[in-house]
Amino acid sequence: MNDQTIETPGKHLLRCGPGEDILDLDRHLATGGFEAVKKALDMQPDAVREEVKKGNLRGRGGAGFPAGVKWGFIPADNPKPRYLLVNADEGEPGTFKDRYFLEHDPFPLLEGIIISAYAIGANTSYIYVRGEFVKQIRILEDCIAQLYKSGYLGEKVLGRDYKLDIYVHPGAGAYICGEESALMESIEGKPGRPRNRPPFPAVVGLFGCPTIINNVETMACVSLVFRHGAEKFVQMGLEKDGGPKIYCLSGHLKKPGLYEAPMGTNLKTLIYDYAGGTLDDRPIKGVIPGGSSTPVLTADEIDISMDFSSLAAAGTMLGSGATIVFTEGTCPVAVLKRISQFYAHESCGQCTPCRSGTGWLSRIVDSIESGNGRAGDCDLLLDAAGNISGNTICALGDAAAMPVTSFVTKFRDEFERHIAEGRCPYGN
Amino acid sequence: MTLAFTAESEEKFKALLGRYPNRQAALIPTLVIADREFGYLSREVMEYVAERLDLPKTYVLNTATFYTLLHKQPVGRYHVQVCVNVSCYLNGADHIADHLKRKLGIGFGEITEDGLFSLEGVQCLASCGTAPAIQVNDDYHENMTPEKADQLIDSLRQAGGGQ
Numbered sequence A: 001m002n003d004q005t006i007e008t009p010g011k012h013l014l015r016c017g018p019g020e021d022i023l024d025l026d027r028h029l030a031t032g033g034f035e036a037v038k039k040a041l042d043m044q045p046d047a048v049r050e051e052v053k054k055g056n057l058r059g060r061g062g063a064g065f066p067a068g069v070k071w072g073f074i075p076a077d078n079p080k081p082r083y084l085l086v087n088a089d090e091g092e093p094g095t096f097k098d099r100y101f102l103e104h105d106p107f108p109l110l111e112g113i114i115i116s117a118y119a120i121g122a123n124t125s126y127i128y129v130r131g132e133f134v135k136q137i138r139i140l141e142d143c144i145a146q147l148y149k150s151g152y153l154g155e156k157v158l159g160r161d162y163k164l165d166i167y168v169h170p171g172a173g174a175y176i177c178g179e180e181s182a183l184m185e186s187i188e189g190k191p192g193r194p195r196n197r198p199p200f201p202a203v204v205g206l207f208g209c210p211t212i213i214n215n216v217e218t219m220a221c222v223s224l225v226f227r228h229g230a231e232k233f234v235q236m237g238l239e240k241d242g243g244p245k246i247y248c249l250s251g252h253l254k255k256p257g258l259y260e261a262p263m264g265t266n267l268k269t270l271i272y273d274y275a276g277g278t279l280d281d282r283p284i285k286g287v288i289p290g291g292s293s294t295p296v297l298t299a300d301e302i303d304i305s306m307d308f309s310s311l312a313a314a315g316t317m318l319g320s321g322a323t324i325v326f327t328e329g330t331c332p333v334a335v336l337k338r339i340s341q342f343y344a345h346e347s348c349g350q351c352t353p354c355r356s357g358t359g360w361l362s363r364i365v366d367s368i369e370s371g372n373g374r375a376g377d378c379d380l381l382l383d384a385a386g387n388i389s390g391n392t393i394c395a396l397g398d399a400a401a402m403p404v405t406s407f408v409t410k411f412r413d414e415f416e417r418h419i420a421e422g423r424c425p426y427g428n
Numbered sequence B: 001m002t003l004a005f006t007a008e009s010e011e012k013f014k015a016l017l018g019r020y021p022n023r024q025a026a027l028i029p030t031l032v033i034a035d036r037e038f039g040y041l042s043r044e045v046m047e048y049v050a051e052r053l054d055l056p057k058t059y060v061l062n063t064a065t066f067y068t069l070l071h072k073q074p075v076g077r078y079h080v081q082v083c084v085n086v087s088c089y090l091n092g093a094d095h096i097a098d099h100l101k102r103k104l105g106i107g108f109g110e111i112t113e114d115g116l117f118s119l120e121g122v123q124c125l126a127s128c129g130t131a132p133a134i135q136v137n138d139d140y141h142e143n144m145t146p147e148k149a150d151q152l153i154d155s156l157r158q159a160g161g162g163q
């Protein structure tokens, strides 16, 4: 099942190579496992949060929000139970990293959950795993069971006066449920329709209680912060954007796969040194840097540091670190068509601009690709995308609009050529 | 009502109830168990789940219809799902899809006459580094080629007792 390339130069996050896994608690303990948890549980919860803040750990789920800062949003005087939700929905096209932890190495993830739950004062954590991951759910549940058996979870975590239960909650096929408030609706047994904010989840979240939502990789990073200390964690990445990062490299590459590298590694290094360059050494045409929703970069824009701030400055996003490369000879309209179909399919239908707009975008791109585009369609696309952005409850609307705006702007001559010739010049 | 979970599913169902502060929250995991146990979520199955969780039928229906993995129609014994999203597309997913359509003699959303196979185009399976990918029931099959697809279908056909 796993013959993908997993390179582990640093061995901090991706410590298991291809075909390897650590699914047995004793083996994990033999690697120094749970020392990080012991260290954290010996500190006051506030001090744990401060340490994570010092590590400048930015959330790995897409938005890059500083983890320790988010944890601080829980009102201290709220007497209700608190929840930690771990986002393992892994739905953004191009992303296949969280799967590594579920499948090959769940214990660092579980360590991070224990530490984070302790820091925010939660006694229950749910891991929301996309429903397709049937095997991964079984593996994860088995590892959790091992932790209960050995006293790492339950009434007294590691013999301390701290209770924690971790449960796996399966999704059932809906990309939108990766959005944090839809995820909460889904756990509550409802369709995954995002909630209006405020109130923010840290104040009114799951079951009306204060809730923190973090990504799987973020949790694994929390465990690293305590394994090595915040200072060392920062040194593994950038000053304001600490730690290592798992980059998901896919598309027209010689060695696609997961690669761990310091946060802020150059995109060209990732493509040419890590992933071995492009198939048949073809020139690059475009790179989607952070998942299919993030604005595309053209070949002359890829000499760039892959971190949250640098990509934002370049008008795009690190997102989930899911880098999709396509080479010359690829029709950009065809690529956008797949992307637009996806967001139209996954709109929850709650907000009119997204419900109608995503379908509209998808149909126009489709008609251009199939040779039925009309003069003015490019402006129509830009206009329609602009009318979705910022006008919806959640960011799915923006996720649908950003690729359209960037593809049409950066490959406009190719879109126009489809329209003028009444066919796809690539013969699609 | 004649439907009932097997002992194994019943045990899983009971375990679920202890995990949440209310019964609604157990709904999706229970529907996942029911979908697996009964093959798909017929009206009767959804009513059974509603009864077991003491929820209104419309509540169950409203939730079930939102999620693509909760099947409202029968699927084949082997439900073949082909990812058609970007990274798989770039690596030849359409060829795999066409190949499977020809081989099985059905299109997306259809089921073979003997009920053995159904075929569906699906969105990103999180297998972009091992594209193109397909999922058959619980199992992922990655780095697909037409040859690998042939072997897979042939072996499933044998295992499933078809010709």
Ligand SMILES: Cc1cc2nc3c(=O)[nH]c(=O)nc-3n(C[C@H](O)[C@H](O)[C@H](O)COP(=O)(O)O)c2cc1C
Pocket: A058, A059, A060, A061, A062, A063, A064, A065, A067, A087, A088, A089, A090, A091, A092, A175, A176, A177, A178, A179, A180, A181, A213, A214, A215, A216, A218, A394, A395, A396, A399
């Ligand atoms: C439409 C949509 C889909 C999302 N899907 C995911 C997902 O699959 N996994 C994930 O971790 N975050 C996803 N997010 C981001 C979450 O809303 C949230 O920001 C994240 O889980 C927070 O974790 P972090 O702070 O550790 O990054 C999605 C957001 C949107 C708007």
